[in-house]
Amino acid sequence: MKRMDDRKNTYYEGIFKAAKENNRKKFRKLFLKLHTNDQVELFHLLYPEKRKKVESFLEPAEFADLFHYMEIDNVVNFLSYRDDEESQVFLNLLDAAERSRVEEMLAYEPETAGSVMTKGFISVYPEHTVQQTVEMVRTFAKEAEMVYYIYVLDTASRLVGILSLRDTTLNSEVTKVRDVMLT
Known part of the structure; x- marks a missing residue:
């Protein structure tokens, strides 16, 4: 298990280095080989200024694919700090049900209970x-x-x-x- 973690960390370091060096081609090659769950994990490990770089390195549709694997409150948090036009581009890439749930939570002010509460239940x-x-x-x-x-x-x-x-x-x-x- 430790060997697998070491390989994963080494792979992630290669992606971090490509982002730091503004090497879009290398970043995309490494990042897009990851399973989507690993892409989400890596995205959350990045500092906010590096997350913006990831957004610019990926096509909107590729980046929107990550939304299908993120918790809805993380998607809402991400979109709440974008201008309306930019948010709409991402919202349009979601299916109708997901878009509706995200738009409902975006209606709340950032960092209020309504914007971070979990609405799903069993x-x-x-x-x-x-x-x-x-x-x-x-x-x-x-x-x-x-x-x-x-x-x-x-x-x-x-x-x-x-x-x-x-x-x-x-x-x-x-x-x-x-x-x-x-x-």
């Missing part, structure tokens, strides 16, 4: 089993960003209880949510 019905709940968490955890509780809703989408992740690990797979949820 919900299940009382008649679901613990196993079905675990499968829902696996399927939707990325969109929910932080999963500590699963919300239990009735058929009218009203909150009737909560279930912690701990509850899902301590109970049998066939246990019904209604039997272990907190009301």
Whole structure:
């Protein structure tokens, strides 16, 4: 594992060096070979002034691809410091659902609770089993960003209880949510 980390760090250093030297061609060659998750990780490791350089080295569509892997609050933070015209270019590259979520959060002033809150959550019905709940968490955890509780809703989408992740690990797979949820 350490050997893999050393290789990754060495590779990242090559990208950092290319950015520092304004070597767009080398930067693009190395950066675009990375998996998108690694691109996002590397982007967050850069100082703000180097992030601007990354933006200029990549085509808008290439840079917008990173947005699909970033947490929505990071995308909002990134766009909130751009002028309207520049932000619109990036927003137009997102699919309609993502664009709508980002625009909703951009409506809040930067650094307010509304601009950084997580709006995604996972919900299940009382008649679901613990196993079905675990499968829902696996399927939707990325969109929910932080999963500590699963919300239990009735058929009218009203909150009737909560279930912690701990509850899902301590109970049998066939246990019904209604039997272990907190009301």
